[in-house]
Amino acid sequence: MLDQALLLDDAGRPFTQNGPTFSEDWDQVAAFCRQVYMPFRVQPAAPRTAPAATMRLAQIGRITLTRFAYGVPVHLDRFDPDAGNILVLNTLRGTLRHQQDGGQHVSTAAGDSFVVDCSRTDYWLDADASHMQLNLTIPHDVVENIATRWLGGRPDPQLWTQRVAFGGTGSRWHTLLAYAVRSIQADGSLLLGTNAAAHLEEMLCVELLQAWSERAGLPLRAATAAAPHYVCRAEQIMAAEAAQPPTIGAIAERVGVSTRALSDGFRRTRGMTPQQFLRQRRLEGFHRALQQARPGDTITTVAADWGFVNLGALAKRYYEHFGQLPSRTLAQRRHN
Known part of the structure; x- marks a missing residue:
């Protein structure tokens, strides 16, 4: 159903696009990816390999659709959380291997989809030489606002940290995605006019939320209220x-509430305790410090800077969260 997505429209006319749709230049491909996805690191499986990249895009409201492939095997990581984007990776052919929790991974093949909120969790993927993707880039705020309108409150905050495979040929998601693609004409406009963009955008986001929550085991009916000011302020303090x-x-004293009230606020609106939130920020900070390590830095010295004493426990938690040991991250920094 999606084989010709962004190649031919529903009337059989070839799509037109400003800018290149194919490239063998890494810098040109990187510029395209920064534009439509976010900054991230690309490592080809073989050094000094030129890409043979497909780069096609279209827009449905605030959702960017891309038909994309590197044309060579690659490993991607270090997705920039500040871009604030959710990625929905729909595999047309080939295979992708995606990071999940606890050092695990899952593979997607033709017809399968995978969703990750890169603004809320780390992520890496491996793509084989034959991969071809129809990807969606959706700002987190767009999905959260649509969820709030439909649910009367924000979804369980843990949903945004769940990296899940879903869909499949014949699924509701796959059928809706095919309908959305058929609604785009060869010049990039929508078949039913500009008013259709908002409706398609909302349909895609609502179906994505349904599929995402079902696979994550977090029912959408469990909506939560907006976080009170003292929770937001506490998050800022812990991050800084x-x-x-x-x-x-x-x-708690600095934000003007009791310890119990702060804990209740975090559990109600963030689905975790303040201690859990702080542990995540510290682990992520340690991860960034390793990625930015100076010559002569070691695991021990960087850990000491972050107040970690039990290196064995730290390595275990780090592997569960990032899918590799701290020594591997430091070695990659030195290699680069």
């Missing part, structure tokens, strides 16, 4: 001072 964090009691 993660290397040498104050106690949760001290944080």
